[in-house]
Amino acid sequence: MSSRRSRTITEEEINELISKLQSLLPETRRRGAGRASASKLLKETCNYIKSLHREVDDLSDRLSGLMATMDTNSAQAEIIRSLLRS
Amino acid sequence: MHNNKYLKENPNQPLLAYHFIQALTRINLAAHTTSTKQRSHIIKHAAYVSMAFAAGNKRTWTHAVLHNRFPIKTRFHRLSGSRRSFIVSLSRNKETLHQAHLLRSLVPGGHAMEFSSLLMETANYIQYLTAQVRLMQCIVEKFDMHV
Numbered sequence: 548m549s550s551r552r553s554r555t556i557t558e559e560e561i562n563e564l565i566s567k568l569q570s571l572l573p574e575t576r577r578r579g580a581g582r583a584s585a586s587k588l589l590k591e592t593c594n595y596i597k598s599l600h601r602e603v604d605d606l607s608d609r610l611s612g613l614m615a616t617m618d619t620n621s622a623q624a625e626i627i628r629s630l631l632r633s
Numbered sequence: 634m635h636n637n638k639y640l641k642e643n644p645n646q647p648l649l650a651y652h653f654i655q656a657l658t659r660i661n662l663a664a665h666t667t668s669t670k671q672r673s674h675i676i677k678h679a680a681y682v683s684m685a686f687a688a689g690n691k692r693t694w695t696h697a698v699l700h701n702r703f704p705i706k707t708r709f710h711r712l713s714g715s716r717r718s719f720i721v722s723l724s725r726n727k728e729t730l731h732q733a734h735l736l737r738s739l740v741p742g743g744h745a746m747e748f749s750s751l752l753m754e755t756a757n758y759i760q761y762l763t764a765q766v767r768l769m770q771c772i773v774e775k776f777d778m779h780v
Binding site: 560561564565567568571585586589590592593595596597599600602603604606607608609610611612613614615 | 677732763
């Protein structure tokens with residue numbers, strides 16, 4: 548079977564991906580650069596994703612609570628307007 | 634090159650907002666029939682669906698979210714000698730293998746991806762997760778003002 552050139556992964560690309568992952572982590576979670584810390588980077592990535600999942604949970608709770616008490620139309624229109632402005 | 638699109642994409646914020654707010658509108662219309670806790674689950678589900686819609690169907694993780702199952706396992710790509718040795722050496726490290734396994738459980742569809750795809754999908758997934766969190770924070774702030 549012929550391997551298509553566009554699909555082979557080079558070492559450079561792996562390094563790029565790893566540093567891109569590193570750059571996506573917030574400052575407090577970054578560690579020193581270097582391939583030796585690949586497992587540390589993966590661990591921090593896992594922790595970061597878990598904390599993002601928790602934030603989504605928390606924000607969903609808050610949105611749900613707020614929905615119980617608000618008048619939709621005006622707030623909604625305001626949100627859409629302001630989000631589209633940015 | 635094919636792989637570069639994973640590295641350059643930024644989340645489509647307006648599209649994300651559009652999908653999510655539409656969902657919130659529907660959820661709010663039925664608010665009187667749902668408990669706060671039920672609604673929280675529905676909102677959370679809507680958040681992940683909006684993320685997946687906005688990110689598009691070309692990603693493995695979006696497919697896993699929208700269809701609620703892992704996609705068919707992707708073919709392992711054959712690597713030539715020297716390139717393969719890098720990835721093999723990376724994954725011979727027990728600790729790295731272990732962390733990669735944990736990561737696969739956190740990224741939707743993660744268990745069906747080969748290692749380099751896992752890295753790309755994770756980066757993309759994190760970008761959309763952070764965009765979604767920012768969107769929800771923004772909405773909560775706005776709601777808070779009007780209450």
